[in-house]
Amino acid sequence: MTIGPTDHKIDRLVHLLVRNATVVVPGPKIASEIGVSRSTVWEWIEKLRELGVAIKGHPRHGYQLEKLPDVLVPSLVRAELPNAEIGHKVIHYFRTESTNRVALELGAQAAPHGTVIVAEEQTAGRGRLGRCWYSEKSSGIYASIVLRPPMPPAAAPILTLLAGVAAHDAVRSATGLSGDIRWPNDLLVNGKKVCGILTEMKAEVDRLHMIVLGIGINVNHTSMPDELREIATSLALEGGRHYSRLQILAELLRDVERYYHMHLNEGNAAIVREWSAASSYADGKRVQLKAGGCEASGITEGLDASGALKIRRDDGRQELLVAGEITELR
Numbered sequence: 001m002t003i004g005p006t007d008h009k010i011d012r013l014v015h016l017l018v019r020n021a022t023v024v025v026p027g028p029k030i031a032s033e034i035g036v037s038r039s040t041v042w043e044w045i046e047k048l049r050e051l052g053v054a055i056k057g058h059p060r061h062g063y064q065l066e067k068l069p070d071v072l073v074p075s076l077v078r079a080e081l082p083n084a085e086i087g088h089k090v091i092h093y094f095r096t097e098s099t100n101r102v103a104l105e106l107g108a109q110a111a112p113h114g115t116v117i118v119a120e121e122q123t124a125g126r127g128r129l130g131r132c133w134y135s136e137k138s139s140g141i142y143a144s145i146v147l148r149p150p151m152p153p154a155a156a157p158i159l160t161l162l163a164g165v166a167a168h169d170a171v172r173s174a175t176g177l178s179g180d181i182r183w184p185n186d187l188l189v190n191g192k193k194v195c196g197i198l199t200e201m202k203a204e205v206d207r208l209h210m211i212v213l214g215i216g217i218n219v220n221h222t223s224m225p226d227e228l229r230e231i232a233t234s235l236a237l238e239g240g241r242h243y244s245r246l247q248i249l250a251e252l253l254r255d256v257e258r259y260y261h262m263h264l265n266e267g268n269a270a271i272v273r274e275w276s277a278a279s280s281y282a283d284g285k286r287v288q289l290k291a292g293g294c295e296a297s298g299i300t301e302g303l304d305a306s307g308a309l310k311i312r313r314d315d316g317r318q319e320l321l322v323a324g325e326i327t328e329l330r
């Protein structure tokens with residue numbers, strides 16, 4: 001089930017409450033400023049409360065924020081990113097099937113480079129290799145970025161690594177937690193996955209129309225479902241505190257933009273260098289690899305210039321991994 005993007009008037013309501021955070025704002029004033037009825041204001045306040053936005057109702061006086069909200073509505077995200085290219089346009093959903101799916105649809109309708117789709121909840125979040133992405137309401141970041149890079153489709157995998165490095169840096173600067181990147185771009189904290197990235201593209205054989213970088217970060221989950229507990233965690237579970245999703249998302253978009261420009265200026269070598277510095281999987285890691293129906297074990301030997309992972313298999317052959325997955329062997 002896909003419901004439409006968030007009404008921009010809800011965004012204005014949140015913005016109005018934030019601008020007046022220290023005072024009680026009368027319901028009729030809110031209603032007239034954003035151009036809806038008082039009952040709609042009440043309905044939307046309830047909706048925001050369901051997402052964890054703490055709004056106190058003062059009978060006959062109005063509404064007041066109890067603390068700054070952690071919803072990823074466009075006005076709050078954009079306020080963190082003045083002059084940004086990536087995030088200059090943010091489209092927010094309370095709930096959607098998959099932000100990647102929306103981004104691909106909007107991209108096909110000419111959504112510009114740098115458009116970001118973000119959702120509080122996904123009902124069919126997509127993961128790599130046909131898996132699902134667990135997308136608990138208001139706990140994680142579920143964002144997809146539309147990019148229109150001037151490169152051929154065959155060169156696009158480097159952007160997948162770029163997104164991993166950006167997520168690594170964003171998590172470190174917004175939370176202080178240091179992560180590790182498992183090739184190609186899973187972000188692990190204390191050995192468990194906190195962030196996954198699904199890159200999808202629309203291209204002809206020799207022409208790339210767009211890339212969608214879909215990024216999911218487990219931020220404030222207080223527990224993980226049984227089937228994921230062994231392999232996945234959240235930043236809150238590891239850091240022992242609640243984090244601002246807004247700060248992490250803003251940092252992430254800034255870092256994607258920074259690395260995107262680094263790539264335009266310096267080429268693949270810069271991303272290969274940054275990725276290798278951020279990942280213990282780059283070199284000398286004993287791993288099990290699964291790719292194209294084949295399974296083998298071996299030791300990693302760095303990235304090649306395109307971002308493919310070199311692995312020396314136990315039988316002596318060198319494997320160049322361009323897709324698939326690896327796990328650490330201890």
Ligand code: BTN
Nearest residue numbers: 098100126127128196197214216
């Ligand atoms: C993985 O399997 O590791 C990739 C997970 C990617 C999840 C994100 S959440 C936002 C975007 N929308 C999706 O449907 N998937 C990606």
